[in-house]
Amino acid sequence: MKMNGADIMMECLVREGVDTIFGYPGGAIMPVHDAMLKYPIHHVLTRHEQGASHAADGYARASGKVGVAVATSGPGATNLVTGIVTAMMDSVPMVCITGQVPAHLIGGDAFQETDVTGVTLPITKHNYLITRADEIAQVVREAFHIARSGRPGPVLIDFCKNAQLDEIEFEYPEDISLPGYSPPDHAPMDDVNKAVELIEAAERPVILAGHGVQMSGAMEELRIFATKTNTPVSMTLLGLGALPASDPLSLGMMGMHGEACANEAIQNADLILAFGMRFDDRVTGVLSKYAPHAKKIHVEVDPTEIHKNVAVDVPLMGDLKTVLADMIPLLDEYDHPQWMAQIAEWKAETEERSIMSWQDDGKLYSAHAIRAMWTATEGDALVVTGVGQHQMWAAQYYEFEKPYRLLTSGGAGTMGYGLPAALGAWFTDKEKDVWLIDGDGSFQMTQAELSTMMQEGANVKIVLLNNSYLGMVRQWQELFFDERYAATPITGPDFMKLAEAHGIPAKRVTKPEDAMDALEFAKNTPGTVLIEFQVEKEELVYPMVPAGAALNEMLRRPIKSEK
Amino acid sequence: MQNTIVALVEDKPGVLNRIASLFRRRNFNIKSLNVGNSEKPGISRMTIVVDDSVNASQVEANLYKLVNVIDVQDVTDEPAVIRELALIKVSVTPEKRNEISSLADIFRTNVVDVAQDSMTIEIVGTEKKIAGFVELLRPFGILEMVRTGNIAMMRGAMAGKRYMPGKNGTEEQKQYSALSFS
Numbered sequence: 167m168k169m170n171g172a173d174i175m176m177e178c179l180v181r182e183g184v185d186t187i188f189g190y191p192g193g194a195i196m197p198v199h200d201a202m203l204k205y206p207i208h209h210v211l212t213r214h215e216q217g218a219s220h221a222a223d224g225y226a227r228a229s230g231k232v233g234v235a236v237a238t239s240g241p242g243a244t245n246l247v248t249g250i251v252t253a254m255m256d257s258v259p260m261v262c263i264t265g266q267v268p269a270h271l272i273g274g275d276a277f278q279e280t281d282v283t284g285v286t287l288p289i290t291k292h293n294y295l296i297t298r299a300d301e302i303a304q305v306v307r308e309a310f311h312i313a314r315s316g317r318p319g320p321v322l323i324d325f326c327k328n329a330q331l332d333e334i335e336f337e338y339p340e341d342i343s344l345p346g347y348s349p350p351d352h353a354p355m356d357d358v359n360k361a362v363e364l365i366e367a368a369e370r371p372v373i374l375a376g377h378g379v380q381m382s383g384a385m386e387e388l389r390i391f392a393t394k395t396n397t398p399v400s401m402t403l404l405g406l407g408a409l410p411a412s413d414p415l416s417l418g419m420m421g422m423h424g425e426a427c428a429n430e431a432i433q434n435a436d437l438i439l440a441f442g443m444r445f446d447d448r449v450t451g452v453l454s455k456y457a458p459h460a461k462k463i464h465v466e467v468d469p470t471e472i473h474k475n476v477a478v479d480v481p482l483m484g485d486l487k488t489v490l491a492d493m494i495p496l497l498d499e500y501d502h503p504q505w506m507a508q509i510a511e512w513k514a515e516t517e518e519r520s521i522m523s524w525q526d527d528g529k530l531y532s533a534h535a536i537r538a539m540w541t542a543t544e545g546d547a548l549v550v551t552g553v554g555q556h557q558m559w560a561a562q563y564y565e566f567e568k569p570y571r572l573l574t575s576g577g578a579g580t581m582g583y584g585l586p587a588a589l590g591a592w593f594t595d596k597e598k599d600v601w602l603i604d605g606d607g608s609f610q611m612t613q614a615e616l617s618t619m620m621q622e623g624a625n626v627k628i629v630l631l632n633n634s635y636l637g638m639v640r641q642w643q644e645l646f647f648d649e650r651y652a653a654t655p656i657t658g659p660d661f662m663k664l665a666e667a668h669g670i671p672a673k674r675v676t677k678p679e680d681a682m683d684a685l686e687f688a689k690n691t692p693g694t695v696l697i698e699f700q701v702e703k704e705e706l707v708y709p710m711v712p713a714g715a716a717l718n719e720m721l722r723r724p725i726k727s728e729k
Numbered sequence: 730m731q732n733t734i735v736a737l738v739e740d741k742p743g744v745l746n747r748i749a750s751l752f753r754r755r756n757f758n759i760k761s762l763n764v765g766n767s768e769k770p771g772i773s774r775m776t777i778v779v780d781d782s783v784n785a786s787q788v789e790a791n792l793y794k795l796v797n798v799i800d801v802q803d804v805t806d807e808p809a810v811i812r813e814l815a816l817i818k819v820s821v822t823p824e825k826r827n828e829i830s831s832l833a834d835i836f837r838t839n840v841v842d843v844a845q846d847s848m849t850i851e852i853v854g855t856e857k858k859i860a861g862f863v864e865l866l867r868p869f870g871i872l873e874m875v876r877t878g879n880i881a882m883m884r885g886a887m888a889g890k891r892y893m894p895g896k897n898g899t900e901e902q903k904q905y906s907a908l909s910f911s
């Protein structure tokens with residue numbers, strides 16, 4: 167059958183299982199939007215292409231499917247860039263399709279021509295330029311395969327307008343041939359055996375569970391591994407939910423704002439088992455002092471991560487779920503009574519210093535709002551965040567019991583991610599309980615997406631933690647710049663009126679005792695609701711590992727009686 | 730010291746750009762890079778020399794991660810033939826012409842152009858041999874020089890240490906000696 171390129175694109179997307187696309191139209195992509203009308207694909211018109219790429223990212227993280235964003239050439243495409251970087255840094259499967267000027271005009275600085283494959287080369291897993299209609303089907307198949315396999319990531323397809331319009335005989339390629347692309351699955355048994363020897367010999371082991379656990383679906387293997395070998399588990403920001411927070415072996419989050427017990431465990435361990443994580447500087451502290459007593463085993467699907475930041479003793483290159491499944495039968499049950507006793511001590515101190523023991527001083531802390539939200543949602547919400555202090559508190563105080571419940575920009579730390587990502591997440595399952603915990607700064611970066619939420623009738627509960635500051639930067643100014651608050655005080659609109667203008671029910675909370683009622687109101691009111699918490703302005707996120715310090719050289723929250 | 734890496738890549742537009750971009754982004758310093766045809770249509774062969782401030786295994790892994798890179802071999806510590814070609818234009822005077830010609834003979838080079846006051850010599854060899862020759866010519870006055878950068882090939886039926894993620898150290902990797910790929 168003869169079809170034009172835009173129809174072929176839609177046909178291929180449907181065959182890849184795409185049902186929702188986030189995008190924005192324009193001259194160079196018009197045939198694609200036109201073709202969408204004929205296919206069972208819902209197009210969500212975001213208010214900015216950045217919103218489209220974050221929404222596609224949120225859709226992907228919440229569903230495990232590939233998110234799709236579409237934009238026109240030139241400024242449309244460059245507006246996607248922040249969302250692409252965000253997805254790249256956090257290994258999110260995404261396909262972005264951008265219009266491009268007709269092939270014969272490329273290189274001539276035509277209207278809205280930008281070298282988009284050039285711009286996105288270092289921030290995509292792979293990218294394509296389609297200049298002819300007969301390339302489309304092959305490229306789309308490859309793009310989806312690359313985006314979702316191995317270490318997932320964003321793939322961009324720049325789609326010349328002539329290829330969208332040309333009519334050709336459509337043939338769906340049965341196979342794809344990517345001779346240079348084959349992600350590893352099993353790690354060599356030699357290496358697995360070496361790892362098992364180290365595990366047997368360990369007295370103070372600790373597991374570092376990263377995003378890879380959830381991406382490879384290895385939660386059950388992790389639980390069995392940890393329980394069988396009696397090994398405590400700390401998680402990266404994106405790893406939260408890999409093991410339930412209530413599991414006795416859970417140490418919570420590690421890193422710059424990690425739990426002190428997790429950081430102490432890492433620094434004192436004699437064996438580190440890094441599962442699907444990449445030793446980012448936010449989790450290691452200064453490398454020269456990192457985990458000085460530990461042998462290290464690193465299970466990782468991306469070979470470039472091995473020895474990149476931290477040299478390891480046994481690298482296990484492969485898919486985490488597969489490698490753990492290979493390893494578990496080779497392990498006996500081990501006991502580390504002294505180590506576990508030491509860890510229990512650290513945990514108790516963490517408990518004592520928790521802001522939760524400050525409940526009674528009459529002030530409204532973000533942490534309390536988040537904990538109240540945990541109660542209101544029975545700990546089962548899908549939580550999306552912005553970037554800043556509120557993000558760290560969400561990670562610390564919304565205790566994640568289940569996987570795929572936290573959507574947050576980790577590697578890129580992209581403010582403005584929250585609102586559009588929450589919208590994208592909602593589209594994966596409209597019954598899902600999606601809650602956005604956002605900062606006043608982050609929220610204002612992409613708040614135009616409220617209009618999209620309104621147009622789509624979305625149901626996202628927005629918890630806005632308004633401290634009238636770019637709080638995380640203010641925290642650094644307080645600690646390291648002698649309290650010079652340059653460019654961090656921030657005002658906002660009257661958020662009640664903003665919500666009203668969008669037809670969104672809203673409440674403002676200023677006292678801790680009103681938090682629960684407001685959250686119940688949000689929960690019980692159908693559709694999107696905004697609750698603004700006017701929280702303590704100058705609160706600090708603790709613990710904090712300052713730049714250049716070892717992971718356990720933390721600034722700790724004072725124990726209450728000392729304050 | 731330096732590391733020499735051979736990569737087989739799909740011959741598609743933009744592949745060289747991907748590799749150059751990767752090296753820039755990861756801060757790998759390229760000493761030389763040579764691209765040309767391989768024995769297979771559609772597959773180009775690159776020889777990349779990086780200085781040893783760069784971790785060669787990181788270079789291999791990162792190259793391999795590019796979708797268009799089919800195969801990566803580190804030939805640094807392997808029995809390999811590594812050669813470079815250079816064209817050197819020296820300034821000559823009638824008195825010096827013979828002296829330069831005999832040097833060119835000793836080094837088994839070819840004189841490819843002779844003009845009134847210059848001579849262009851083509852030399853093929855290891856980097857060291859070329860460097861030695863260049864030093865001898867320098868006092869005469871080198872007007873221009875161009876070098877291709879190294880190209881490398883394993884001796885006999887061997888292939889270099891292949892980069893096979895997830896399979897390093899296995900029998901499969903050790904036995905893999907022919908450059909057979911589909």
Ligand SMILES: Cc1ncc(C[n+]2csc(CCOP(=O)(O)OP(=O)(O)O)c2C)c(N)n1
Nearest residue numbers: 554555556579581605606607608636637638
């Ligand atoms: C796009 C972007 N610009 C700047 C930053 C730097 N930055 C990190 S946190 C932060 C403040 C965030 O403020 P807010 O959203 O109000 O959250 P809070 O820290 O107050 O909870 C800033 C400016 C960033 N991460 N992303």
Ligand SMILES: [Mg+2]
Nearest residue numbers: 605606635637
């Ligand atoms: Mg703020």
